[in-house]
Amino acid sequence: MSIIIFLVFLLCCTSSVLSTKDDEIALLKIKKQLGDPYGLGWWVKGFDYCNRSANVAPDYSDITCTSTGRVESLILKNLNVTKPFPDGICSLTEMDYLEIYKIPVLYGPIPSCFTKLYNLVSLYITYTSLSGAVPDFSGRIKPSNLTFINLSQNQFSGTIPSSFGSLPKLYYLDLSFNRLTGTIPPALLSTSSSSLELANNNLTGEIPKCYGAVNFSVFIVRGNRLNGDPSFLFRKQQTAGNIELAHNDFKFDLSNVEFSDNLWGFDISHNKIYGRVPNSFATAAHLRYPNLSFNRLCGELPQGGNMGQFDAAIFANNACLCGYPLQPCSNSAPAPAPAPAFRPPF
């Protein structure tokens, strides 16, 4: 008798059984909030959402589970719905991976309950019409294992929350193609091989100096309204492979910049950068995709090394650059003064 009571207890009262049921309720709520779209048809009462081979519509959704049957990852994609963000998602508290991809008319803000998802490791929301503020993880309970955030290609506005900087493992942050304004907060990322991508927003001000000390793998801020002198990003030991500063209002002297051997991509086009192209541009071991066009550079290009593989177009529209692959420098161009010729005594 007591064994039967124990079994009944096991069946209905342990937290994993209850939570599994809760996750089913949450998933069915999400489906309803999305207007019961084609693609989530297999989400029905009592469905075995942990069984991936039962998923008949993997082009639209995918779910994986923890060993206790809680939702561990959720993918929602390619859904044709015109709905606000389904807050049923906030109840999937064991989830470590959330991906919302190509739901073009998912609109409105991400609700504040979203920050309850403190088990998140990867957050990927791209190609939606979500707007309002990007999630601010400044609460007391943080998703302290959050390492990867990609919120690019949405319509988020407002400023970048400095609370991203309080996520100790965050190393990949992509907020490109939104409508973010304000300045770039300092110390958003601090681990090595960090990737910071903030392209095509409306960010202003200078890049905080502290980023000069970060070992980036990628640093992309193209297409904003940033200004100042970010040349501290370039140092011989810089680990970044790709640095893109194009289409901003940066103004600095390129003459003394040291190109690291790790750099393969370097786009500074459409700024107000002046000075000469330094020799390390020609000798940087991996430089393949530079673009210096539409700046105010001047003087003779360095020769040898990489220079043979670069097209003249990447130097176009500068103040007065010359030398291969551009026109040869005329005598009046700033070039090393020729050694005084021997004049025979007359």
Ligand SMILES: *[C@@H]1O[C@H](CO)[C@@H](O)[C@H](O)[C@H]1NC(C)=O
């Ligand atoms: C998972 O779903 C498939 C397809 O519906 C089914 O054949 C299989 O028995 C299910 N596995 C479990 C463990 O329920």
Ligand SMILES: *[C@@H]1O[C@H](CO)[C@@H](O)[C@H](O)[C@H]1NC(C)=O
């Ligand atoms: C999306 O749904 C709307 C309304 O149901 C429909 O008119 C439209 O053709 C659908 N678009 C696509 C790409 O399926």
Ligand SMILES: *[C@@H]1O[C@H](CO)[C@@H](O)[C@H](O)[C@H]1NC(C)=O
């Ligand atoms: C973070 O990961 C560690 C190790 O996997 C785990 O023990 C811990 O519970 C996780 N913390 C959160 C908030 O998910």
Ligand SMILES: *[C@@H]1O[C@H](CO)[C@@H](O)[C@H](O)[C@H]1NC(C)=O
């Ligand atoms: C971030 O999302 C955008 C849009 O889906 C994509 O182009 C980009 O490659 C993503 N970055 C990574 C590292 O997944």
Ligand SMILES: *[C@@H]1O[C@H](CO)[C@@H](O)[C@H](O)[C@H]1NC(C)=O
């Ligand atoms: C940036 O701001 C300008 C001026 O306020 C506005 O015209 C433009 O549409 C904005 N761009 C983006 C990507 O939000």
Ligand SMILES: *[C@@H]1O[C@H](CO)[C@@H](O)[C@H](O)[C@H]1NC(C)=O
């Ligand atoms: C950055 O990389 C350099 C060279 O690889 C290394 O000496 C330094 O400790 C790294 N710094 C950080 C903060 O990881």
Ligand SMILES: *[C@@H]1O[C@H](CO)[C@@H](O)[C@H](O)[C@H]1NC(C)=O
């Ligand atoms: C260089 O930048 C200019 C201006 O942004 C652009 O038009 C051109 O296509 C770029 N060239 C290459 C090779 O990336």
